[in-house]
Structure formats: C-alpha cells, structure tokens
Amino acid sequence: VKITCRLCPHFCGLDEGQTGLCRARANKNGEIVSLNYGRVTALALDPIEKKPLKRFMPGRNILSVGSFGCNLRCPFCQNSSISMAGCEVGGEVFSPERLVDMAVKQTARGNVGLAYTYNEPLVGYEFVRDCAALIKKAGLKNVLVTNGMINSGPWHELLPLIDAANVDLKGFSQEFYDFVGGDFKTVKQFIEAAAGKIHLEVTTLIIPGKNDGEAEMGELAGWLAELGGDIPLHISRFFPQYNLSDLPPTPLSVIDRLVETAREHLRFVYRGNC
Numbered sequence: 001v002k003i004t005c006r007l008c009p010h011f012c013g014l015d016e017g018q019t020g021l022c023r024a025r026a027n028k029n030g031e032i033v034s035l036n037y038g039r040v041t042a043l044a045l046d047p048i049e050k051k052p053l054k055r056f057m058p059g060r061n062i063l064s065v066g067s068f069g070c071n072l073r074c075p076f077c078q079n080s081s082i083s084m085a086g087c088e089v090g091g092e093v094f095s096p097e098r099l100v101d102m103a104v105k106q107t108a109r110g111n112v113g114l115a116y117t118y119n120e121p122l123v124g125y126e127f128v129r130d131c132a133a134l135i136k137k138a139g140l141k142n143v144l145v146t147n148g149m150i151n152s153g154p155w156h157e158l159l160p161l162i163d164a165a166n167v168d169l170k171g172f173s174q175e176f177y178d179f180v181g182g183d184f185k186t187v188k189q190f191i192e193a194a195a196g197k198i199h200l201e202v203t204t205l206i207i208p209g210k211n212d213g214e215a216e217m218g219e220l221a222g223w224l225a226e227l228g229g230d231i232p233l234h235i236s237r238f239f240p241q242y243n244l245s246d247l248p249p250t251p252l253s254v255i256d257r258l259v260e261t262a263r264e265h266l267r268f269v270y271r272g273n274c
C-alpha cells in the first residue's frame with residue numbers, strides 16, 4: 001500500500017520498501033520509518049561560531065553531529081558526500097543516550113550542548129527529537145542547522161526543545177527554490193514560527209548570477225527585519241563545488257555590496273566564507 005510521508009512539503013508517496021527523495025525515510029511494513037536514526041557520519045566538537053552562530057554563547061564549543069540525507073538538491077552543496085547519500089554511507093550507530101552522555105562529558109572542554117548539522121538534520125526528525133529531549137533534561141542546549149524545509153506540524157512539536165538555530169534561506173524567490181528543489185513558502189513559515197521563540201540566525205549563500213541581486217537581498221533583509229528581534233544574517237561566499245564546479249567563486253565586491261544592502265535593514269550582518 002502506498003503511504004505518504006508528511007514531514008516535508010515533498011509529501012513523498014511511497015510504495016512498500018520505497019525510499020523518499022531525501023533518502024533517509026522509507027515505507028517499511030506500511031509505516032514511514034527513519035533510515036538514518038542514530039547513524040552518525042560526522043561528529044566533532046566545533047566552536048559555536050562555525051555553525052555559524054555569532055550571537056549565541058560566543059567563545060564556547062558545541063558537539064556537532066551529522067547523519068545522511070537531505071530533502072533539497074542544491075547543485076552547490078558543500079556536504080554532498082553525506083547529504084546526497086543514503087544508507088550505503090553507513091555510519092556508526094549511536095543511541096540518543098550515548099550521544100548525550102558524550103555531550104555532557106565534553107562540557108569539560110567548553111561544550112554547551114548538541115548541534116544537529118552537516119547533512120539536513122530534520123530528515124532524521126525522530127533522532128533529533130529524542131536527543132533534544134535528553135539534552136534539555138541534562139540542562140544543555142540544542143542547536144539546529146537546517147534548511148527549514150519541514151511542515152509546520154512537526155516543526156511546532158520540535159520547537160520547544162530547540163534553543164538556537166541557523167536556517168539556510170537559500171534565496172528569496174520560489175524561482176530560486178525551484179533551482180534547489182524546495183518550497184520557498186515553507187521555509188518562510190519555518191523562520192516566522194521560530195522568530196522570537198528561539199535564538200535565530202539566517203545564512204544565505206550567494207551564487208554568482210543566481211541570487212546575487214541587490215533588489216533580492218533588499219527584500220530578504222527587509223522581510224527578516226519585519227520579524228523583529230534583530231535576527232543576524234550571514235551573507236556567505238560561494239566556492240565552486242559539487243555540480244557547480246565550473247562557476248567562479250563569488251567576488252568579494254559582490255558580498256560587500258550585498259552586506260551594505262542588508263545593513264540598510266538589519267543591525268547584525270556578517271560576511272561568511274570570506
């Protein structure tokens with residue numbers, strides 16, 4: 001029997017044994033299951049600024065965990081070896097208890113909690129939720145680094161467990177979201193739901209000739225400003241990789257111009273990858 005995964009706006013209709021577009025969820029015995037639950041492909045104690053979060057517990061570290069799978073198909077992906085992969089990448093299996101125990105032990109090295117990052121963490125929704133509940137109980141912080149492309153029901157359920165997030169706002173039009181295989185409206189709603197409830201920062205990677213217009217940046221920054229709360233914006237430089245390896249890096253002059261544009265609306269605007 002075909003069943004529908006309702007986690008993200010792709011609403012994959014999956015036959016028995018079939019895997020969704022994100023490669024992290026499948027129909028098994030008539031149920032949608034998470035294939036990447038506890039499968040850790042990357043684990044590191046990173047400075048929190050690297051997430052990037054500039055204005056949340058600066059100077060501290062955060063234990064950062066990744067798995068596999070993603071529900072976007074950005075041709076400029078920086079982590080394609082895990083985000084575009086499925087079960088074949090393997091990964092060591094961790095229980096939430098083991099990972100949280102590790103996070104607690106790392107507090108001796110300046111760790112403040114657990115960051116869900118590297119691939120798109122929300123396609124492994126259940127693992128994030130289960131770890132986040134234990135991290136909260138341990139008095140530590142949950143940080144999400146996400147594309148923000150999940151439906152509002154699951155996001156509203158998870159939100160009370162999250163302390164801070166950096167959301168990748170890929171561009172500011174459905175046209176750009178068509179380019180990366182996503183839904184602009186869902187990402188905007190995701191950011192709106194989080195604004196004012198958690199510490200929120202936003203990152204936009206500037207792809208030459210695709211989302212580098214001043215008018216688009218003005219609209220994006222103006223919209224973020226309207227949400228209030230002085231949301232920091234990271235305007236990041238693209239370097240050639242994955243399926244856009246023939247494109248030049250974003251000129252620094254373009255980043256500088258867009259930072260100036262964004263600063264007309266926002267107090268905290270940072271250059272990324274520069």
Ligand code: SF4
Binds near residue numbers: 009020023
């Ligand atoms: S989370 Fe994955 S399986 Fe579910 S709808 Fe989105 S892409 Fe499809």
